[in-house]
Amino acid sequence: MVEQVSTDPVDPRVTRSRRLIIEAAVALLVERGFGAATVEAISARSGVAKTTIYRHWPDKEAVLRSAVESIVPTATAPDTGRLRGDLTHFAEDLARILTTPPTSALIPGLVAAAEHDPGLGLLLAEFTAGRRRPVHDAVARAVERGEISAGTDPEAVAELLLGPLFYRRLLSRMPLTTEMIGRTVEAVERTLARPSR
Amino acid sequence: MVEQVSTDPVDPRVTRSRRLIIEAAVALLVERGFGAATVEAISARSGVAKTTIYRHWPDKEAVLRSAVESIVPTATAPDTGRLRGDLTHFAEDLARILTTPPTSALIPGLVAAAEHDPGLGLLLAEFTAGRRRPVHDAVARAVERGEISAGTDPEAVAELLLGPLFYRRLLSRMPLTTEMIGRTVEAVERTLARPSR
């Protein structure tokens, strides 16, 4: 009996359709929010028939989940050798995500939609957890280097750094300037205790 | 000619209808979000005829704005005589707003709706600005008392304090414990410079 490998129902038409659909869904989400991301709008924008959309996804929510998944960025975390540098890199990366499409426009809607849609809630939770991990790593490296106390709570550091950035984007709606980012990183650093030996 | 004072078209039926409508709208917003707050649902829930709703508001958005306005809390700002105390009071007040209905359930939806509805955007902006003001005041008092440097940026302090709290509620969805609040207030304080004389 031939091994039925799980891959390769790769009809190029299928991959093409899926790609066009997701691209259109993302564009609509970004430009006009969750409310405007309707199946018919996705069909019109992608040039793919509505029927075909339902051939690949069971319902609208599934399409939107795929669209959101397709643009969740992975956090970058360069090791600059100093806590200040690590945190700055990280904060600037987050600021980019918060201020440039497609992610920029998506996050507010995602936050609200997650409140009543468990599937999207899971996506959001994964996204934010992934966002905090590089901070944890940076803190761990700083502890190893003896920059900061071993008792430092990495989660607290992450919250202090991420919180103000998200706050600007979602609540106060003020611009995320490099000046503000630098100031926040410095503030977070002043928070931390030097190692006691 | 009798002075036609601008007040008192207070037919008790009117006030009663308005009250029932707003109560129902708030309940729907809180329990099931902006998407479920439809005019027909408000009518059904309030027992007030849909016609009557349109007799008092021009359209659905206006009703929802009134509903949101009706539950926007004003920020409290007691003067405890110490920055630590002021900030703690304030943070705990905000934590309550973020974790107890009706405001708790409303904020995520409001954040998203504000993205595409200028009217609600204005409401959100006013809400957040009002939230930061007590922090500004507390910082000003602390400067006067000589607790902290006169060069302290009150806006930066507000962001550092509010950001992590909102972050927990909206993004990481972890509980807002008094322990976490205390830790955050302490961190914000460590950020601040003593006055140079």
Place this chain on the structure above:
DNA sequence: AACTAACGCTACGATACCGTATCGTAGCAT
């Protein structure tokens, strides 16, 4: 070239809304 799977198109049925119109009723004021 023939077969097959994916696709496009059009048309539906079913809801769910919005906002308006009509008309009769009930409550308030005087």
Place this chain on the structure above:
DNA sequence: ATGCTACGATACGGTATCGTAGCGTTAGTT
């Protein structure tokens, strides 16, 4: 008691969605 005003009930017309069905067409596959 009488008039005015708000209200309730119902019914609309109009849109916008969702998700499905039928059927012919196209593009890969072999």
